[in-house]
Amino acid sequence: MGIGKDTLDGAYATHKAAYGGQKEDYFALLYLAQQFEKSVEAVADRVAFGEPQDEGINAFYVDVNRRNLYLFQFQWAAQPQAFKEPLRRLAREGMERIFGPAPNGAGRLLSELRERLHEDQAAIDKVIVHFVFNGDPSEADQSAVLDALRED
Numbered sequence: 001m002g003i004g005k006d007t008l009d010g011a012y013a014t015h016k017a018a019y020g021g022q023k024e025d026y027f028a029l030l031y032l033a034q035q036f037e038k039s040v041e042a043v044a045d046r047v048a049f050g051e052p053q054d055e056g057i058n059a060f061y062v063d064v065n066r067r068n069l070y071l072f073q074f075q076w077a078a079q080p081q082a083f084k085e086p087l088r089r090l091a092r093e094g095m096e097r098i099f100g101p102a103p104n105g106a107g108r109l110l111s112e113l114r115e116r117l118h119e120d121q122a123a124i125d126k127v128i129v130h131f132v133f134n135g136d137p138s139e140a141d142q143s144a145v146l147d148a149l150r151e152d
Contacts, residue, residue, distance in 0.1 A: 071128070082133060
């Protein structure tokens with residue numbers, strides 16, 4: 001499933017008035033819509049548009065049929081090193097902010113995620129974290145730095 005620059009540009013032009021954010025935020029929107037066969041409007045509330053990513057994620061999706069919660073970090077970049085800081089944030093404080101006691105000052109995406117967790121908790125068996133970028137996945141798999149962070 002490829003999302004090219006032209007597609008990204010088109011989505012940004014079409015939806016920026018409704019959702020705001022940066023052009024790169026629309027990579028997550030398009031990916032979720034394609035991956036889960038939903039409309040852009042149906043998944044837009046699961047994407048951080050221009051929000052801080054304190055938890056190390058910038059999108060999520062609950063698939064009740066598969067019984068999975070997907071946490072995503074999207075980077076419109078070709079280099080897997082772009083995931084270094086988000087992985088650190090996810091390991092250090094993100095999981096606690098997502099699954100622990102309600103944090104003070106939660107952003108829109110975290111509030112929406114925690115609400116979905118509360119409503120769909122009986123339908124979630126697994127939590128899967130995906131890092132999506134437009135580079136070579138084998139390069140990310142071979143990165144010693146990312147491997148150490150994944151272990152954390």
